[in-house]
Amino acid sequence: MNSLALRISYADTDQMGMVYYANYLDFFERGRTELLREIGLEYKAIEERGFYFPVIHAECKYISPAKYDHIITIETNISEVTAASITCSYEVKCHEKLLVIGKTKHPFVNKELKPVRFPKDIKDVLEKNLEK
């Protein structure tokens, strides 16, 4: 599990005085990137090997709004690993209060965007870091 802290900026807010709903998907991406880095699978290095993790499904449940200048934490886990995809799950919190939960699913694809099976080294790391 990776935990990433972020400060909410004015740019993140909308006229209801809370974070605009699409922005949580940006926050998820930041959490996902740090999780991958933490387990030794820097996403930039994956791209340099010619592979990508596009998104095929995203889901978000909004419980309580994040507001300007709050420091939120994004807790990211790998919740599923298949032969050629991962699912990440997210909890966004502010001072232990749960704000948003989400999930994203990512096939593993090559430069032609064709799904491919994970190389063994990557598969091993992902499975080792699968959420218990």
Add this chain to the structure above:
Amino acid sequence: MNSLALRISYADTDQMGMVYYANYLDFFERGRTELLREIGLEYKAIEERGFYFPVIHAECKYISPAKYDHIITIETNISEVTAASITCSYEVKCHEKLLVIGKTKHPFVNKELKPVRFPKDIKDVLEKNLEK
């Protein structure tokens, strides 16, 4: 059903050369706003009456990427109406090709963000425009 056409800008893209996944939620909002306007429930007027439609759930299935300068259409429907919430569903297309489908759920709330039942005039319009 409302159909809204949008041109993809450079700002919408990411370094994979396609629309960044969070941006579809912005497109959904634009579709939703135009659907409400079309059925006579301009969202700005709803806000002026002291009511809001925040989002409590959003879901997105990505089938094929939209790219720079494409003209996409967002087809928006009201797929469910309860006593105090609506669910909208979306199909994003480019030249009849389906790119993304999505769904968002919105409780009806007052200024204190408390869920409230729809006034009869609003309820009637929503139900009349429920997707068959």
Add this chain to the structure above:
Amino acid sequence: MNSLALRISYADTDQMGMVYYANYLDFFERGRTELLREIGLEYKAIEERGFYFPVIHAECKYISPAKYDHIITIETNISEVTAASITCSYEVKCHEKLLVIGKTKHPFVNKELKPVRFPKDIKDVLEKNLEK
């Protein structure tokens, strides 16, 4: 001169209830793209020839705020053409009221991002469409 109309979305606003200041640069890009298309220099086609118009300078003067659901118009002009760059100027209006004025400067570069002189066909079109 190209004139492009855009509807302000919730995503564009911030908690002051007006359009977030960075978003006008997105609007400028949309105006610039439509201006180029109008004069026969579709930006996508320029990229396909291996050239780009990155931005080296941008400036924005904010006079009056655009608000949610407003329809704004972006009036874009080519205000300067040199051997290897253009400058565009912008006026953002709402019902004839001037909201924002801006300017962006773009060198003409190749795939290695090196500045190059305009091919004659492009230069001719740009000069013919220089703002009087």
Add this chain to the structure above:
Amino acid sequence: MNSLALRISYADTDQMGMVYYANYLDFFERGRTELLREIGLEYKAIEERGFYFPVIHAECKYISPAKYDHIITIETNISEVTAASITCSYEVKCHEKLLVIGKTKHPFVNKELKPVRFPKDIKDVLEKNLEK
């Protein structure tokens, strides 16, 4: 002078493989907020007193692009203080390489968005922290 480090996300990039030009204004806002916090003028507290710092002018010179996953630093200074406005200046760097420089001007306004003179306590702090 405040120095703030930020990691470039996928959301920040465009299809040229670099940070989209409007996003630097978001980065400037983040730097500005941290500078104000550092000198004891938390922006949220200023808003709670009924004052705002909208933007009336912004300028950006792009020297070299920031790219995905880079850690950039935003160095923010107060470069001018008048009776009722401040000007901030920014340098965005990556490993000591200068990427972008910018400037933003902010009148001090009340809830009706009317410019007002700074209260003495705020003026004193701003002047004490004016860039030498």
